[in-house]
Amino acid sequence: MKSLGIIPARFGSTRFPGKPLVKIAGKCMIQRVYEQAAKSNLTEVIVATDDRRIADVVVGFGGRFCMTGSELQSGTDRCAQTLYKTETNPDIVINIQGDEPFIDPSTINMLIDSFSNPNAEIATLYTHFAKFEDVESPNRVKMVVDKSGSVLYFSRSVIPHQNPQADVSVYKKHIGLYGYKTSVLKQITKLKISSLEKLEKLEQLRWLQNGFLIYAYSCDDIGIAIDTPEDVIKAEIFLKQNS
Numbered sequence: 079m080k081s082l083g084i085i086p087a088r089f090g091s092t093r094f095p096g097k098p099l100v101k102i103a104g105k106c107m108i109q110r111v112y113e114q115a116a117k118s119n120l121t122e123v124i125v126a127t128d129d130r131r132i133a134d135v136v137v138g139f140g141g142r143f144c145m146t147g148s149e150l151q152s153g154t155d156r157c158a159q160t161l162y163k164t165e166t167n168p169d170i171v172i173n174i175q176g177d178e179p180f181i182d183p184s185t186i187n188m189l190i191d192s193f194s195n196p197n198a199e200i201a202t203l204y205t206h207f208a209k210f211e212d213v214e215s216p217n218r219v220k221m222v223v224d225k226s227g228s229v230l231y232f233s234r235s236v237i238p239h240q241n242p243q244a245d246v247s248v249y250k251k252h253i254g255l256y257g258y259k260t261s262v263l264k265q266i267t268k269l270k271i272s273s274l275e276k277l278e279k280l281e282q283l284r285w286l287q288n289g290f291l292i293y294a295y296s297c298d299d300i301g302i303a304i305d306t307p308e309d310v311i312k313a314e315i316f317l318k319q320n321s
Contacts, residue, residue, distance in 0.1 A: 079169040080121045080169050081120050081172060081190050082166050082172070083115045083122065083123040084123075084125075084156070084157045084161075085112060086146075086173065086175075086176055087125050087126065087127045087132050087176040088128055088129070088156075088176075089129035094304070097304060098135075098177075099131065102179055106135055106139075108125060108135060109135070109139045109141075111174065112139070113139075114180070115174050115181070115183070118187050119183075120186065120190070122142070124142050124144050124160055124166075125141060125142070125176075126143070127144075127146065128146055128148040133145060144159075144160040144164055145163075146160060146163070154173060154263070154281060158267040167260075169193075170190065170260060171258050171260055172190065174186065174255060177305065178255075178301070179304065180301035180313075180316070181300050182300060182301075186255070188203065188295055189203065189255060189256075189257040192293060197291060199291045200285060200293070201256065201258075201293050201294070202252065202254070202256050202282070202292055203294065203295055203297045204252050204253055205297055205298065205299045206250060206296075207246050207251050208246060208247075209246065210246050216235070218251055219232055219254070220249055220251065220252065221237070221252045222237055228292065229282075229286065229292040229293070232282055232283060234279070250294075255300075256282075265290075266285050266290060269288050270284075272288065275287070
């Protein structure tokens, strides 16, 4: 299958403006994400951005970019617009978070390989929580799946209900990478915002609420995501410890 990796990279982050261009040990974050993605089995990798400064940096390190509209509300919308604006015609699209500079290429490959399942329309990943305080955080999205690996629900609340006697590893932490069949990506970006999405502020609930199947696969934790300036310090410490 022909697979296109798209890295949405928006300049105007509310919590961390200019985040894709922040330097981690001397190298811009968007370059780190791009280079990790390029090591995977993806046929092609493109940065989808709404800002010329990010595009110029991508060109500078030899990457490919697509300019997308600043009015787009989500990374999924940015992926869909990239698909329409480029001449590529992939079988599947992998949406790679632009703030995951240490993403393992094998994790991306896992998403690509998941589409050997003929029933897969959308695929995503999870890992297991290690601390209950993370389970309780609304910033850490939880999920439950059925026996086949199909997602039943995502929530910012603790799901299933927190049981003091349960092992913390029972709780699944959503990893926000997605794979989509190209035809499905085109469909889901035409859907209206759903009632569950409004409540939880999670766009993937729009897809579930409209009957799309999302399969989830277990993976190792993908490292430090850069959400705030303080995370940059953590990332540089992580690099030193793992160099």
